[in-house]
Amino acid sequence: MTEDQIAQEIERLARLEDDDFVDAVVRCVTGAPDRRLPRAVQEAALSSPQLAGRTADALETALRRAKHYNQLLEGETRRAQQIRIEPWRAKIKAALGHMEDIVDDQAHEHAKQLASLDDAALADRWTAFILGEPAPAPTPRRVEALAFRSHRVAARAAEFCRLMMENPGQYLPDPPPGEGTNARQRRIDGFRKKVESEARFLRYGVQYADARLGRMPGEPNVRLAALRLLGKAHPEELTKLLRQVRGEDRAARHEARQDARAVRRAATPRAR
Numbered sequence: 001m002t003e004d005q006i007a008q009e010i011e012r013l014a015r016l017e018d019d020d021f022v023d024a025v026v027r028c029v030t031g032a033p034d035r036r037l038p039r040a041v042q043e044a045a046l047s048s049p050q051l052a053g054r055t056a057d058a059l060e061t062a063l064r065r066a067k068h069y070n071q072l073l074e075g076e077t078r079r080a081q082q083i084r085i086e087p088w089r090a091k092i093k094a095a096l097g098h099m100e101d102i103v104d105d106q107a108h109e110h111a112k113q114l115a116s117l118d119d120a121a122l123a124d125r126w127t128a129f130i131l132g133e134p135a136p137a138p139t140p141r142r143v144e145a146l147a148f149r150s151h152r153v154a155a156r157a158a159e160f161c162r163l164m165m166e167n168p169g170q171y172l173p174d175p176p177p178g179e180g181t182n183a184r185q186r187r188i189d190g191f192r193k194k195v196e197s198e199a200r201f202l203r204y205g206v207q208y209a210d211a212r213l214g215r216m217p218g219e220p221n222v223r224l225a226a227l228r229l230l231g232k233a234h235p236e237e238l239t240k241l242l243r244q245v246r247g248e249d250r251a252a253r254h255e256a257r258q259d260a261r262a263v264r265r266a267a268t269p270r271a272r
Contacts, residue, residue: 005037005038005041006041006044006045006048009037009041009042009044009045010045010048010050010051013042013045013046013051014050014051018058021054021058022058022061022062022065024042025046025055025058025059025062026058026062026069026092028042028043028046029059029062029091029092029095030088030091030092046099047099047102049106049138049139050137050138050140051140052099052102052103052106052140052143053103053106053140053141053142053143054140054142055099056096056099056100056103056142057142059092059095059096059099060096062092063089063092063093063096066085066088066089066092067081067085069088070084070085070088103140103142103143103146104146106139106143107143107144107146107147107150108147108150110139110143110144110146110147111146111147111148111150111152111153112152113147114147114148114152114153115152115153115156119156122153122156122157122160123160123171126148126157126160127160127164127171129141129144129145129148129198130164130171130191130194130195130198131173131191131194132194148198148202149201149202149204149205150205151205151206153205154202154205154206155202155205155206157198157202158199158202158203158205158206161195161196161198161199161202164191164192164195165192165195165196165199168188168191168192168195169188171191172187172188172191175187
């Protein structure tokens, strides 16, 4: 096995369509013969920084397609098929666990690189990730996703999410020529949904950062967030509600004071 062989195999595998790539991964993991090159070369290529993330994705896909790769044989019962699939599934899961370890190591190093970026550069990378653009080579998207959600980067990315929700137009690419109002709104809504989805993952990353330092993670104040949104959308209505609540509070406190005085008078013996 030589470095040239591995490099050539990486290049060949990288050109494969997704389904063909999954098939190649399954053949390698299950030990199907490949006369073109030693199995060790293909294993090294699939574990490389360029392909490890895609290989992990392929193994997850293979698990979902277990019956596709283990077709029901003539005269075989469904139960017998399931029994036959189990050893195959165990091989795929074992390979996936190994590949996830490799991807985690890559993400750990990539998170260090992201954490070293200034705010402008990190915002550009995060925006590209939200928009579904490929990560800079040779980093697979799966690795970049894990890196952004790590405790090193999650808090800063979460702050970008807040800014994106407030002003999505600042982060969206230029609209196509002739884009109408409705089309633009759909594009903004889709962007916000992606941001909201990623923000949920980031929240767990931030909580993990607190927990690993022995601090109890805080939960988001949903009520306060709702009040802020209401204040932005309907400031006058919120002001009226606040005045109403404050008035009710004052009335309640006045009534409570009257009740307390009545209790004290009732408890005090009258002079004869």
